Amino acid sequence: MxxxxxxxxxxxxxxxxxxxxxxxxxxxxxxxxxxxxxxxxxxxxxxxxxxxxxxxxxxxxxxxxxxxxxxxxxxxxxxxxxxxxxxxxxxxxxxxxxxxxxxxxxxxxxxxxxxxxxxxxxxxxxxxxxxxxxxxxxxxxxxxxxxxxxxxxxxxxxxxxxxxxxxxxxxxxxxxxxxxxxxxxxxxxxxxxxxxxxxxxxxxxxxxxxxxxxxxxxxxxxxxxxxxxxxxxRCDCWHKVRRIIKSLGRKEVEDIMKEQGKLEVKCDYCRKNYVYTEKDLDYLFEEDNK
Ligand SMILES: [Zn+2]
The missing domain is CATH 3.55.30.10 (Hsp33 domain)
Incomplete structure (x- = not known):
């Protein structure tokens, strides 16, 4: 290293x-x-x-x-x-x-x-x-x-x-x-x-x-x-991506998913692409999910 x-x-x-x-x-x-x-x-x-x-x-x-x-x-x-x-x-x-x-x-x-x-x-x-x-x-x-x-x-x-x-x-x-x-x-x-x-x-x-x-x-x-x-x-964007999604609110995220079939978030630092669909909603908006 x-x-x-x-x-x-x-x-x-x-x-x-x-x-x-x-x-x-x-x-x-x-x-x-x-x-x-x-x-x-x-x-x-x-x-x-x-x-x-x-x-x-x-x-x-x-x-x-x-x-x-x-x-x-x-x-x-x-x-x-x-x-x-x-x-x-x-x-x-x-x-x-x-x-x-x-x-x-x-x-x-x-x-x-x-x-x-x-x-x-x-x-x-x-x-x-x-x-x-x-x-x-x-x-x-x-x-x-x-x-x-x-x-x-x-x-x-x-x-x-x-x-x-x-x-x-x-x-x-x-x-x-x-x-x-x-x-x-x-x-x-x-x-x-x-x-x-x-x-x-x-x-x-x-x-x-x-x-x-x-x-x-x-x-x-x-x-x-x-x-x-x-x-x-190293990039730890995982937490940040979930924070951003949570800040949009469940309703807004649901709307995007209905319109586009998915929600996509890309990290500029590590080029990782996060793709979520409606089946991920409960998980994304879990209460203890920071
Ligand atoms: Zn990243």
């Missing part, structure tokens, strides 16, 4: 997260029939989502990540239904563009940069936390880096990547470093220097895996590692 390795560095003056989302991205490719370009854009976004989810303090906390750059891929949505999971979608999973001059996928061209990145966190408080910043390039890593700094005031570094091969995603993930307010300039220089090794982070993950990367690049920085967290692509 995919995982996240976290450590504090320099006795707590910085923290690093190494994220492997290879299986998560492969699941997303299957569910949404993504082109390699869409897989790269959604994959990077899912890695950010996995990171945000892993930092939520309580299991009832929720987040939504929305990237809207006005490019041909449309909007990107990432969210989570439960601890250790993430899910996402793009409006145009079939997006395709010519490769950039350097031979890389044109994620920035697909996402666009005329818009913003919005992160909503429901932390169980009266109002959800809403952070927002303008997109820089649509390449996602640069945009999340800018978001963390501008919207949350955190000095940080972000590397994200998705490496595709003919069978799907060979490796995906990222490295995110956040400096604490008491971090000194020396540390920042050291960390910036280390980050230069991660310009092709997905190839490095494919070659070494995140455990080895963590030890090799960060182990000597007075690092204290935490227990690994897992992450997977």
């Amino acid at each position: 995919d995982k996240i390795i976290k450590a504090i560095l320099f006795g707590g003056k910085a923290r690093v997260a190494l994220i492997d989302t290879t299986e998560t991205v492969n699941k997303a490719i299957k569910v949404h029939d993504l082109t390699p370009l869409a897989a790269a854009a959604l994959g990077r976004s899912l890695t950010v989502g996995a990171y945000i989810e892993s930092n939520l303090k309580h299991e009832t906390n929720k987040f939504n990540l929305i990237i809207n750059g006005g490019g041909p891929i449309g909007k990107i949505y990432v969210t989570s239904d439960r601890v250790g999971t993430v899910k996402g979608l793009v409006e145009n999973p079939q997006v395709d563009l010519p490769l950039r001059k350097d031979g890389k996928l044109d994620v920035g061209g697909a996402v666009g940069k005329n818009g913003d990145i919005v992160i909503i966190k429901d932390l169980g408080l009266k109002e959800p936390y809403v952070g927002r910043s303008a997109l820089i390039s649509g390449e996602i890593a640069e945009d999340y880096n800018n978001y963390l700094f501008k919207s949350e005031g955190i000095l940080n570094a972000v590397a994200l990547g998705v490496l595709n091969d003919k069978d799907g995603c060979k490796a995906a993930g990222g490295i995110i470093i956040e400096a604490m307010p008491d971090a000194d300039d020396n540390m920042v220089v050291i960390l910036e220097d280390i980050m230069t090794n991660f310009t092709n982070i997905s190839a490095l993950i494919a070659e070494k895996g995140i455990n080895e990367i963590a030890e090799y690049y960060f182990g000597h920085l007075d690092a204290e590692f935490f227990p690994e967290q897992t992450v997977q692509f």
